[in-house]
Amino acid sequence: MKYVRIIRFGIITGTFIGFMSALFFSWLYGANNLYPSSPQFVEQFSNNLIAITVSAVIWALMGVVFSTAQMIFEVESWSITKQTVWHFITTYTGYTILAILAGWFPLNFWYLLQYTLIFVVVYIIIWLISMYVARRNVAKLNQELLK
């Protein structure tokens, strides 16, 4: 099944990236243990193992958000603009909620605004590149047709 494969890919990739980030930051901040997120996040739970388990589930879900969003680009009847906008809405909503739950973001207006602007700029760049590639494809094909 295609969906099973996509979801499985998301779970594996999400958990892997989440674990690697946690490992990296635990080393960076000189911890003597693996911390899945900020101390404030870990304090919410009775022990670190529970915090890691909850984080692992959130990381897996983050992966699923991105892997399933990829299917938006497979909707043949949608234009580049519609695909990009829907991909943005899906990943922005899904990822932002999960990242807040995972304790990755401070709940600070200016921080979230800055993060949102970066997210939007990245999607505008993706849209510009896709449109440029498509226009170039059309020009190349028309050149062949005129021969």
Place this chain on the structure above:
Amino acid sequence: MEVHLEIDAGQKPMIIYRASEDGQATQELFEDLKDLVDRQKIRIEQDGSYHYLPVQKIKRIYTENKLVYCETATERYRLKERLYQLRAILPEHRFLQISNSEIINRFYLKQFDLSKTGMYQVIFTDGQVTYASRRYMQAIKRSFKL
């Protein structure tokens, strides 16, 4: 020259013409063979009777509400075959799949365009417009040797 016919259920229909040198005679026969494939006919059932349509007359074949239709310059017919089955029969130098639901005759193709929102448009010589899928772009470019 020998002419062979091989029947193999798993084989996609194909004619291979093997020549020892690439000269004018070889090219002429090759062009004739392509014409012969273009004159290949598909069976059409209409109002309970059958008739045969040369594939070169077909402008486009497309799926609409899970039914397959073929359009000539003037007519539209319902086809019994699925799109992938037709694709295997149709001559590759003439027909081009542009999306999951459409195959077009290149000889009726005038130009490509991109809409403002970013849809690949295919414009036929008679002005009709249809859409190509981004996922088929690589294959389309390959067919134009790009």
